[in-house]
Amino acid sequence: MPFTSRELAPLVEGVCAEVIAHEKELTELDRAIGDADHGLNMERGCKAVRERLPGWAELAPGALLSEAGKTLVMTVGGASGPLFGTLFMRLGQGLGDAAAITREGLVLALGEALVAVRARGRAQAGQKTLLDVLEPVYARLGEQPAVSLAALAATAQAAARATIDLRAERGRASFLGERSRGHMDPGAYSSALIICAVCEHLGKGDAALRSGTMDIKQEEDRK
Numbered sequence: 001m002p003f004t005s006r007e008l009a010p011l012v013e014g015v016c017a018e019v020i021a022h023e024k025e026l027t028e029l030d031r032a033i034g035d036a037d038h039g040l041n042m043e044r045g046c047k048a049v050r051e052r053l054p055g056w057a058e059l060a061p062g063a064l065l066s067e068a069g070k071t072l073v074m075t076v077g078g079a080s081g082p083l084f085g086t087l088f089m090r091l092g093q094g095l096g097d098a099a100a101i102t103r104e105g106l107v108l109a110l111g112e113a114l115v116a117v118r119a120r121g122r123a124q125a126g127q128k129t130l131l132d133v134l135e136p137v138y139a140r141l142g143e144q145p146a147v148s149l150a151a152l153a154a155t156a157q158a159a160a161r162a163t164i165d166l167r168a169e170r171g172r173a174s175f176l177g178e179r180s181r182g183h184m185d186p187g188a189y190s191s192a193l194i195i196c197a198v199c200e201h202l203g204k205g206d207a208a209l210r211s212g213t214m215d216i217k218q219e220e221d222r223k
């Protein structure tokens with residue numbers, strides 16, 4: 001279904017609110033296998049995007065996402081800033097100046113964006129990074145018949161959970177080697193929060209699509 005900037009702006013707002021609401025959880029995850037700043041980094045970036053959003057009202061959806069990506073690069077910092085920034089900048093570029101986003105256009109643009117994210121992080125799925133959520137979500141998005149929002153949200157959550165068992169091979173967590181196992185990857189969880197917030201928004205506020213219900217401590221203990 002075509003999706004214009006007028007519809008995209010509140011969605012972006014909702015995604016930012018969801019990430020900001022999980023700042024503490026994201027920071028705690030990064031405390032276990034990183035340097036305890038992922039939540040703060042993402043909060044800073046999402047607050048900046050939220051502040052600038054009203055100024056982007058006249059932009060096409062692609063340009064709006066590119067601006068959001070640039071803002072993330074400039075404000076998030078850390079490893080995740082350039083990675084999430086690249087994701088949204090390339091997603092925006094791929095969508096071009098079309099007045100509305102279509103499902104087919106989104107799948108194509110996301111595919112291109114992921115090529116850029118892999119290159120930027122010199123990373124691929126299986127290395128305990130945000131790609132471990134983004135790749136399976138992208139794969140499901142391309143399925144025919146079209147995957148449901150609930151299935152997409154569930155895929156993102158399960159993929160974030162699956163990073164608990166992985167050994168980190170990129171970023172700070174990789175310095176821990178085998179000791180990185182047993183913890184969820186912070187960037188994978190923020191990616192799942194973003195995907196689930198998009199699904200929740202498109203599902204018109206269906207709370208069942210949120211990932212905020214995921215109890216990380218319990219998930220990690222169970223493993």
Ligand code: ADP
Pocket residue numbers: 030034035037038041042077078079080081083120121122123128129130131170171172185186187188
């Ligand atoms: P930093 O590690 O610089 O403190 P953040 O804490 O904000 O940055 O982000 C850490 C997250 O970034 C990790 O959980 C992981 O998902 C992601 N990440 C780190 N390095 C890479 C990489 N080379 N490729 C893909 N993702 C990465």
Ligand code: MG
Pocket residue numbers: 030034035036037038078172
């Ligand atoms: Mg960090």
